[in-house]
Amino acid sequence: IKNPNSKKVVKEKVVILGCGWSSYAFLMKLNTDKYDVTLVSPRNHFLFTPLLSSTCVGTLEFRSIAEPIRNSKDDFEYIQAQCLGIDPQKKTLECQGSLHGEKLFQISYDKLIVGIGARNNTFGIKGVEEHAYFLKELHQARSIRKRIIDIFEMASLPDCTEEERQRLLSIVIVGGGPTGVEVCSEISDAFLEDLSKWYPQAPINQVRITLLEASNRILNAFDEKLVKKAMINFKYSGVDIRTHTAVKEVQKDQVILQDGSVIKFGLLIWSTGIGPQKVLDNWKFMEKDKHGRIKVDKQLRVQGHQDIFAIGDCAGVDSENLPATAQVAQQEGHYLAHQFNLRAENTNHVPFEFHSSGLLAYIGKRSSLLQTKYFDLSGFIAFLSWRSAYLTRLGSLRAKIQVPFDWFRTLVFGRDITNF
Ligand code: NAD
Known part of the structure; x- marks a missing residue:
């Protein structure tokens, strides 16, 4: 985007929600020379979940499978907070610091990537x-x-x-x-x-x-x-x-x-198993599939919203019943970052395809x-x-x-x- 008052090129602001497999993959692959990037997540580290069970008994130590997000990459801003509200018209987010229940604050975005994962499913079973x-x-x-x-x-x-x-x-x-x-x-x-x-x-x-x-x-x-x-x-x-x-x-x-x-x-x-995050109930403008996941098209764009994308366990890709696994989430993050790097997000680019390894x-x-x-x-x-x-x-x-x-x-x- 060219700012009419200056010759300086103003980069588009990309806000990423979450720090799991999909968001982390997106962040790591995104060319931050092209975008002004902010990551908002209540957790300040990426977790290598396939080895999480090994830490429950000490086969592995906790810190061995966690990557602090701040020094994972140069040139992006990290905010330890949770996003509670999204205003798609004003393109703003309402967030709250996640450490001591701080006051609400707003963040603006040009492009929003929602990768907030899922929560444990209890099926409402008592106790x-x-x-x-x-x-x-x-x-x-x-x-x-x-x-x-x-x-x-x-x-x-x-x-x-x-x-x-x-x-x-x-x-x-x-x-x-x-x-x-x-x-x-x-x-x-x-x-x-x-x-x-x-x-x-x-x-x-x-x-x-x-x-x-x-x-x-x-x-x-x-x-x-x-x-x-x-x-x-x-x-x-x-x-x-x-x-x-x-x-x-x-x-x-x-x-x-x-x-x-x-x-x-x-x-x-x-x-x-896992189910949708509770906060999705507040984001009524996003259509959900039968599993309660955000409906996205094959370009991982939230239906009806050109500038909002959803990836990972919180997203349900158009008519495909992809499993909620790290593999799928990581591939979605990489795919979307690649499309952003090509600056092709506004064209009819190649659809996402999952390749199981x-x-x-x-x-x-x-x-x-x-x-x-x-x-x-x-x-x-x-x-x-x-x-x-x-x-x-x-x-x-x-x-x-x-x-x-x-x-x-x-x-x-x-x-x-x-x-x-
Ligand atoms: P899951 O959905 O894969 O399995 C949950 C199991 O719980 C099901 O078999 C279900 O029948 C059973 N269940 C449901 N309600 C029950 C009840 N009331 N009483 C007894 N059993 C009940 O869940 P998961 O293992 O947490 O995995 C979540 C996701 O993460 C999956 O997509 C999984 O593939 C992925 N994952 C993959 C790996 C790996 O590949 N090694 C490891 C961990 C998780």
Whole structure:
């Protein structure tokens, strides 16, 4: 844009909401020589979510998988705040600092990129918000890690009754998608490799890890053959996988199943999938699809709004039922940045197309599942592929050094069990 009063070229102002896979990919690929860029997000770091489960038991340390956003790139502004309102006519945002509930302030934009992700889905089931642990952010992984160590310490107290010990050492995971399966695998590994040695008062026959899945199988995006391998692996690890088991209610120390039976627990992790962020209810001018995601066309533009784009888990691409995964979100961010870099956003440019590079999941005992278009793999070789695939995808050199260092430290010295 040329400012009529000066010869200086005024860059268009691009505001990015969010700091997850899609927004981060967009920011990193965008040519900031061409745009004046501001990123607004309540979280001041990008999180490498595929390895989040490993931090719940200390296989990896929290900071190894987080990238501070401010020094990820030069030449952009970061504001730690949440966007509460959008005025598409005035092209302004109403935001609030996210640390101490600061006063509202306004930010203007020429182009807006909405990449605010999703939130944990509870399906409104009673007691989940109050009594379950979730796993989407680092602080949640930290709470789970502390709780696991706490329950082992409490179960080891000399005055702990047999009944109480059994309850404390019962860990229940609800939801057999990749999140539930991976966290279950990490907890089982931590118990078999480290905790069983260091907590003699919590013997192997007293610890119960149970995964509850409402449908007829876990990992429903994977081939049945691979799922069978996972089931066999879990059997050897002593993990109890219960399919056709839906949860009706969660209480302080116990979970009530649809059939009325009860499982007592010391820790319950809720991983039954994701749903739309609550703030989307306020942004009525955006049309939503049947999953509550912002409807966008194949150029990722919000329907009826030339200057607003939505990417990642919060967006539903025109008639395509793309999974809400990091892969999709990252490709959307890269695609959109590329289009912006070409300065082709106002022309009829090439539509977004998702190219799957396969599915990966960790199933414990140094085994993974790998499913691609051409072949499937399970076991130790798949585990090595799982580790190397994520290692190469980590954002910074620091993370690429820190993550293998953590793996090595865990292998040699075991997991850290300080419960601060
Ligand atoms: P998901 O939607 O993939 O799985 C949730 C599971 O919970 C489903 O199998 C569902 O049947 C079950 N469920 C729902 N309500 C239930 C209830 N009341 N009781 C018992 N079970 C219930 O969710 P997720 O695992 O959190 O994953 C979210 C997204 O992130 C997905 O798109 C997933 O593919 C992606 N992800 C991928 C990886 C990976 O590729 N390794 C890892 C983590 C997450």
